[in-house]
Amino acid sequence: MAAAGFEPRILVLSTNAISDPGIDYAGSGHVHYPAAARVLRFPCSSMIRPEFILHAFRSGFSGVLIAADGGDCPYLRDCPERTSRRINDAYALLKANGIDPSRLRMSGICSVCSEAFAKHVKSLYEAVQKLGPVVPPGA
Amino acid sequence: MVEAVTVAPKTAEHYDVLVVGAGIAGMEASLTLGDMGMKVLLVEKSPTIGGRLLLLSKVFPTLDCASCISGTKTSGTSHHPNVTMMTYSEVSEIRRNDKDGSFSLRYVEKPRYIDTALCTGCGECEKACPIILPKETEYGLRGRKAIYIPFDTAVPKKAVLDLDNCIFCGACERVCPADSIDFLQAPREHEAEVGAVILATGFEPFPIEKKESYHYGQFPNVVTSLQMDRLTGPTRPFNSILRPSDGKEPSNIAYALCAGSRDKTVGNLRCSQVCCMYSMKQAQLILGTLPAADVTLYYMDIRAYGKGFEEFYQQTKAMGVKFVRGRVAQVEEEKNGDLTVYHEDTEGPGGKGKSTHDLLVLSVGLLPMRGIEKVFKNATLELDEMGWVKLRDETRSPSETSIDGVFSAGTASGPKDVPDSIAEAASAAAQAVGYVLSWREKTGAAVGIPLPKSMPVPMPQAVEVAAK
């Protein structure tokens, strides 16, 4: 059950060329989503080491959204496949550390996909709110 | 855009190449030249760069998001140290100097009534302005204010004041946090010397009102493919595809291909080269949004000629889009706003047919953007019978126009898709550099391209001229 008054924090990992401008675009359009979503931009989502995600959960985040480039990635034609591999590895790592893998999500966010971005953040926020805070194993 | 340099130097500016038009071809030419180390003056008449591509939904046949792929070009252009980008500016005069093959030009920076050095693109002025007008970049599907930022992904992201429609209420001036509004701004005329000229002036959509039997502008549910492109894009005005007459989601959409192309009756015999493909792209996007909709394309020949195009056509057919071979002849409006389409059907019984649809999209063709030929004062820029820039020697050096040192890029010389425009733009860049260097050699001027300077290029010479 969710802890009373639990305010989850979401880490969004964006990409310089495509999804970060998409998140900017949500801002320009004053499209609202929970302010609990903090953004860190990467050159490409295929750079994200699974341990970074585990580190995020250990740093106070209760949800992580990878805002990937999808097929529009300027670096890699097969970026979606590579990013999926990272996420599969991260799922395994989270499971091994007792963290519900559904707290990690990925979505392709194009440079003008403001509504889609807001929708994904809200949905993850709500899901994570239901799950409650990440409890370290043995706590 | 060169940041923070506003001091006008005392002498006329020198550039290696002038590029007219900052659509995808103009940007590509400028970036390629800039990467070669050439100094480029890029003059764009609208308030923003990016041209038609930036405003498209997705592109065929890859279905890449147009904004995503062109965003790298707009930001690259605006930050390139060798490219001086002048938006909302028009070239007024070009003279060729026969002595050294160079060109002297004048161009006018139109007043935005905004101090662009101060404007942060926040949009407060837009909110305050009481005047609502149809928004050009949305083909009238949305409104804009008399003071406005053309669109959210605009480069440069600066406001522009449409003085013709301004009532001088002063609301924008009061709310602008940067104090950037300047009603007294006058046109500024600039002078420059360049080594070569690249024309990337683009196209305009065929004015389909001319095809009277289609009743565009009279029947609200007859729309153009440009409007439909906005409706299928991620930044679309409504969060779905809605038909104009009653806001209903259409369930039976028809495309009339060759609207304003391959048509003697409207004076354009040519094929516009991109309409088959963009119509199929839109059909696929429509099925993404409205999976249950029927989409019918009335066509004469499906011209899926480019790389990956035929495969895209087969995919579109496999998705259930209906292809009826025959041109739309006549459109009638029903009481409920639906449209009855009379068409040929060369493969069906009787050779013709009649069908009712709730939305009709006209796949409009392309016409040249005219006017650039008038700026050449001592040489003639030859155009073909349709007004496209004529290529002088297309089986040898296809970027050359009738004027030595003036090159064509992108749709200035005829309709074409993005990869062809890109290739032509880079080609024009190569040939322009070859031209500049060969003249420098002939005139004994320094040969070889100066390496890019680490300092930004100063703004060109500015001379105040009287306001209209």
Added chain:
Amino acid sequence: MAKVVLDKPGEAKEPARIGVYVCHCGGNISDYVDVAKVAETVAKEDGSVVVSKHLMFDCSDVAQQEMIDDIQKLKLNRLVTAACSPKLHEATFRAAAKRAGLNQYLTYHANIREQSSWPHSDDPHGATEKATSHVRSGIAYVKSAQPLDVLRSESTQSVMVVGGGVTGLRAALDLARMNVRVYLVEKAPYLGGHVAELASTYPLGEKGIAIVQRLVSEIQEQPNITVFTNAELVSFKGYVGKFSVTVRMNPRYVVDRSPRFAEAIEACPVQVPEEFDHGLTVRKAIYWPRGPTVPHLPLIDLGLCTRCGACERLLGKAVRFDQPPENLELQVGSVIVSTGFEDYTPALGEYGYGEIPDVVTLPEFERMLEFGDGSGLRHNGHAVGSIAYLYCVGSRQKPGEATTPGSPAHAYCSRFCCNATIHNALDVSGRYPDVRLYHFYRDIRTYGRNELLYEKAGRAGSIFVRYTEDHPPVVSQRDGTAHVTVQASILQNEAVDFPVDLVVLVTGMVSRENRSLNEMLSLPIGPDGFYREVHQKLRPVETNTAGLLIAGTAQAPKDIRETLYSGSAAAAKAATFALKKELELEPFVAFVDPARCSASGKCVAECPYGAIELREQGDFGKKAWVNSAVCKGCGACVAVCPTEAIQRAGFSNDQIRDMIRALGVAEEGA
């Protein structure tokens, strides 16, 4: 090659002295974000923040000057700005830092407008917390930031063009005109490729060989171009700016000029069909190539030569049967591959090809037109009064429709053929007005102004009959005459029989078999068999390998004008490297700490650009090594390294972890 220099562990670092500047953006930020509180909070929390201010407009000249003054007076060594999106002003503040004498990469620009105040205008408290946390992450970033500099890599100011068809000729010419040294390598003994064969080209009706000769005569005026015909690539290594390519010049066995070449060719007893004329003529074992040659000498086809000595007796020392191949190693900055296409060859019996003598392909027919003597069109011993063109032969095939066993179907459209065929029909109508012309087609794809050709052909008497893919025409022979049977809507869907004197199969372009070159250059190949560009829409002549460019019909079917554009475009891209003595590259590349590297090779496999290799590194042994001239900085390698030995300059793993930690800090009371 420039190196990214890292602080060694344990090396004393100068303590960070950070300046933070939070922007109001004239209310756009400060209306929703409590900018004063943001500035105060981060200053209070972190001792290394020397100064923390909130300013009306960070980007104004006044504010920038204030930052510069602070950097200099307060000896700040790190700068954090918090304002609009970094896409708008990151460059502005990097430039300001540079003006203050600070390395521009010791800065961070936090996004608190597009990503704080605007999307959270409904939640000022949340917006303020988020802005604070974005600034914290910026502080975390700059604390461990390293000064970076533009990377420099030397660049050879020359280009190799592989393939001497019109594309390669155009590319070579453009580069030479830009004062770039060019090596043009052609495998055949002559220049001009397929275009040289064409009797009449659309839309102007020029002879193909005339187009080739015009380009070649310009090439000859360019001292910067060295042409090798009868030559090929045998080795290729290196990277952009510094490729090393070995070209093998195959022997011609004719080494000197002689006034008696004509006699010698006459004397040769060996006769074979001439490929250039698609076998319509013959040539000898010693022969003149049919297009422009460099050097201007005939050659001996040693595979056919019987060593009878007839030519040698006439030519003396000009013939040298023991002439060896010669290898030449060349240094170039980039390589343009313009190796062209092959004509689709119908399978035996495909529409009667090879079985019915009156069935020919369009390229064969082009050559036939060249040999017309004006007395009328003749073929196979009879006059030709009617021609049936069958379109899309070998193009637009359905899956499984491939006629060559084992090869995939040609699903694509070959682009030029509708235009070329209709032009050919107009050419025939012009030469032989009485010949009846039937076109059996699926869609006429005379795109653009080529539509005018189509319109004109209709007026000139060509008859167009459309068939559908489900009912392709059938070609048969009865009583010595070819018949085309077709079912078409225009014929009331009845099967109608057309007896004709000649059937012309409109064959498309297929990719060239060139396995050794493709493997040597690691050229990417698409599903259609043609070279695959790195981005179909925006980068049509570039590949994943920087400095390796593709042009012309090797990339996709094109017509002459389009292929010339492609050649020039590739020249332009090559010139972006070749016009510089030194390439300046972004410093954001991967780097390896060889002490940590376990040589797992995972990064090597992950890199899409081939920028990483395992190589001997002194005491460390064989460890991963990044070629920073090739690395694009995507970071894919960073994610797969088991020991974190490979990281990205300007965004190290520790920086990332510090930033995540900073972003995760809970507000007091929250």
